[in-house]
Amino acid sequence: MNGEIDLFRTFISEKGLRNTPEREEIIEEIFSSHNHFDVDELYLRLKHNGSKVSKASIYRNIPLIMECGLIKEVWFEDGHMHYEHIYGHGPHCHLRCIRCGKVVEFVDQGLKTIEERIADENEFQIIDHRLDITGYCSQCRTGD
Numbered sequence: 209m210n211g212e213i214d215l216f217r218t219f220i221s222e223k224g225l226r227n228t229p230e231r232e233e234i235i236e237e238i239f240s241s242h243n244h245f246d247v248d249e250l251y252l253r254l255k256h257n258g259s260k261v262s263k264a265s266i267y268r269n270i271p272l273i274m275e276c277g278l279i280k281e282v283w284f285e286d287g288h289m290h291y292e293h294i295y296g297h298g299p300h301c302h303l304r305c306i307r308c309g310k311v312v313e314f315v316d317q318g319l320k321t322i323e324e325r326i327a328d329e330n331e332f333q334i335i336d337h338r339l340d341i342t343g344y345c346s347q348c349r350t351g352d
Contacts (some may be wrong), residue, residue: 211273211295211296212235212239212278212293212295213232213236213297214237215276215277215278216231216235216257216276218230219272219276220272220276223272225272230261230265230269231269231272233254233259233261234250234253234254234261234265234266234269234273235273235278237250237253237254237257237259237342238250238273238278238279238291238293239278239293239295241253242293244282244290244291244292244311245290245291245292246288246289246290246291247263247266247267247270247288247289248263248288250266251263251266267320272343274291277294277295278293278294278295279291279292279293279295280292280294280336282302282338282340283304283340284300298315299315299336299337300313300314300315301313301314301315301316301319301338301339301340301341302314302339302340302341303341303342303343303345304340304341304342304343304345305343305345306324306342306343306344307344307348307349308345308347308348310345310347310348311327312345319339323337332342
C-alpha cells in the first residue's frame with residue numbers, strides 16, 4: 209500500500225498542492241480492494257469504516273488520483289462513472305454481465321497482436337486501450 213501513497217504524495221508535492229489525511233484515506237480505501245468502484249460505493253465504504261470524508265472530497269480528488277496514474281475510468285453506467293485502480297497492474301479487458309453486474313478481467317495476447325498490427329498499419333502510437341464486452345455471465349444466461 210505504501211507505494212500508492214508515496215507516489216501520490218510526490219505527485220501532490222510536485223503540483224504544489226497540500227496533502228491531506230482525507231486524500232490518503234480515499235487512496236487507502238480504493239486500494240483496500242481490487243473491485244471496480246464508483247464514487248457512491250467508495251463513499252459508503254469510507255463511511256462504514258468511520259471516515260468523515262465527504263462525497264464532495266471524493267469527487268474533487270478522483271481527477272487528481274487519475275492524473276497521478278493510480279486509477280482510471282472504465283465505464284459509465286447508471287448515471288455515473290466506474291473506476292479501477294491500475295497502479296501495478298498491466299493492461300487488461302473486461303467482460304461485464306448486464307444482468308448481475310459481474311466483471312471478469314482478462315488478457316489475451318491475440319488482442320495485443322491485433323492492436324499492434326492496426327497501429328503499425330495506421331502509423332499510430334497507442335498509449336491505452338479499452339475493450340469492454342457486455343453480455344450475460346454463465347449464471348445469468350442459464351437462469352432464464
